[in-house]
Amino acid sequence: MLTLSTRNQMAIALLLVLLMVLTRSHHFASVHNLADASWAIFFLAGIYLRSAWPLLGFFALSWWLDFAAYTWGGVSDFCITPAYVFLLPAYASLWLAGRWYAKQYQFTWRTAVPLSLSIMAGLTLCELFSGGGFYFFSGRIAETTLSEFGEQLIKYFPMYIETFVFYIGIAIVIHALLALIVQQVNPRNTTTG
Template sequence: MELTMVKTMTQRLGIFLALAAVMAVTRIHLSLLHHSVDDASWAIFFLAGFWLRGEGRWAGLRWAFPLLMAEAVLVDYLVISGQGLDFWSHYCVSAAYWFLVPSYLSLWLGGSWLAKHQAGLRLHTLGMAVVALLVSWTACYLLSNGSFYWLSDSVPLPRNFAAWFANLGDWYLPFLQTTALYVGVGAVLHVLAIQIARTMHADQAKLPR
């Protein structure tokens, strides 16, 4: 019995709530044990695409993605306004801010693609996961970073490709490491859940009928 995807709506709702909670806590940048917590949002959208894909291609995308997107904007609004600042005039909010939708969507689609094509707990699946994460993460990074650089009034003029490429290089690895770390934690939890489910299924099969 190969359990690789969430099967019931109850399971999907449970995972959605867990992912939403992690994103809320880390996006607010709370301090736990006197250490800053890196934002897990990018990893959350990738993992959500994998776990909440559903039976149809757009099943999870119809409800989970919009809710997570709305949560991200709401958290940003609460954090910024909570500091006594105007949300719409904040450094991070510009025309580029709305490019977070296609940016996060690329991560969701990367996770969804992996869910469709993975082959269970095999080395081949690990390779596919690495490729899916790198491709979708890079697309997200280019969209979010590029839109901010070229569209935000916070970036001083003149703008040029050389400066943009330098900026891309400065933040590429730190952002990738954070996302990969959270996705790695999610992968470990996924494997543990499958192993537990296998054990429970095997124990049930041994029961007298």
């Protein structure tokens, strides 16, 4: 199981907040846009942050950034529909998948299997809630069918997976490097990864 000090959790939380502001606020940037890291942030928060309070904080932050983008940033409010509420279970799915993985964590290669399972489950549920919620309940699609939703899923889901894997890959590299440094400094402490 992954255990981190409160200080380390606070540092990670601040980094995740900064990452969300930098990537979700791409609505305001004009020169360099980073892909939205929100999905990876909720997953990583589930892994690294013990309390459930950050989940609520990240919900609020994501909503505020979206609100600011369409209110003051000139971004279209196309996605702000009654289906926006489906982001709550979508993001919670990622957080819960990360939370489940944190309980399976060991700093060995065997951790790749539960990590992969949690990623697949979290991503799939997140896309079904967010994409399905928008498709069926936003009012933006005149006639909805399961087959057309399947086509939309095949078209857009790989882009979300690609972005998620990009950010999670960076997190894995950073985590592994820090865990190796901790092992070198304190060889008995192998559970804090």
